[in-house]
Amino acid sequence: xxxxxxxxxxxxxxxxxxxxxxxxxxxxxxxxxxxxxxxxxxxxxxxxxxxxxxxxxxxxxxxxxxxxxxxxxxxxxxxxxxxxxxxxxxxxxxxxxxxxxxxxxxxxxxxxxxxxxxxxxxxxxxxxxxxxxxxxxxxx
Numbered sequence: 059x060x061x062x063x064x065x066x067x068x069x070x071x072x073x074x075x076x077x078x079x080x081x082x083x084x085x086x087x088x089x090x091x092x093x094x095x096x097x098x099x100x101x102x103x104x105x106x107x108x109x110x111x112x113x114x115x116x117x118x119x120x121x122x123x124x125x126x127x128x129x130x131x132x133x134x135x136x137x138x139x140x141x142x143x144x145x146x147x148x149x150x151x152x153x154x155x156x157x158x159x160x161x162x163x164x165x166x167x168x169x170x171x172x173x174x175x176x177x178x179x180x181x182x183x184x185x186x187x188x189x190x191x192x193x194x195x196x197x198x
Contacts, residue, residue: 061165062138062157066118072110078103081165088169090153091182101194102168108188112181113151116144126158135159135166146184151177 061080068076078099087096087105096105120141125134140155153172160166172178 060136060138061159061163062121062123062140065157065165066121066140069110069116070118074103074107074110077106081168082160082162085165086167088167089185090170090172090178091185104192104194105185105189108185108192108194112146112184112188113144114146116142118142126156128158135161146177147180149177149180151181 065077065080068074068080081099081102083099084097085099085102087102089096089105096102118140122139122141124137124139126137127133128135136159138157138159140157142151142153142155144151144153151172152174153170156167156169156171157165158167158169172181
């Protein structure tokens with residue numbers, strides 16, 4: 059079972075303890091609503107605590123596996139795309155989680171992309187409000 063498989067199962071169980079074990083210490087999380095990534099396992103875990111509360115009716119609906127070029131010489135690393143749907147503040151969201159693994163099989167980079175624009179705005183407001191309330195906004 060890969061880290062992506064374990065991640066999906068942990069999200070479906072809403073298991074923050076398991077999610078924490080799947081990220082490299084120096085992992086980065088690229089959000090669709092912030093320019094600066096969340097860096098490090100602790101920041102990412104705090105963000106997932108918020109996301110698990112903000113997303114309603116969250117479910118994964120698809121999966122793609124492959125690899126992503128990680129440097130100028132074209133070398134790649136394993137990657138998985140998990141397709142999801144959810145609702146945030148009454149807006150239906152469709153999105154993907156792009157998961158890059160490191161050599162140890164841990165999540166090194168995690169990128170979220172969502173649509174449509176109205177859902178991105180609703181997500182940004184809901185997550186921003188929750189992160190601000192908990193003092194978890196990344197530095198700009």
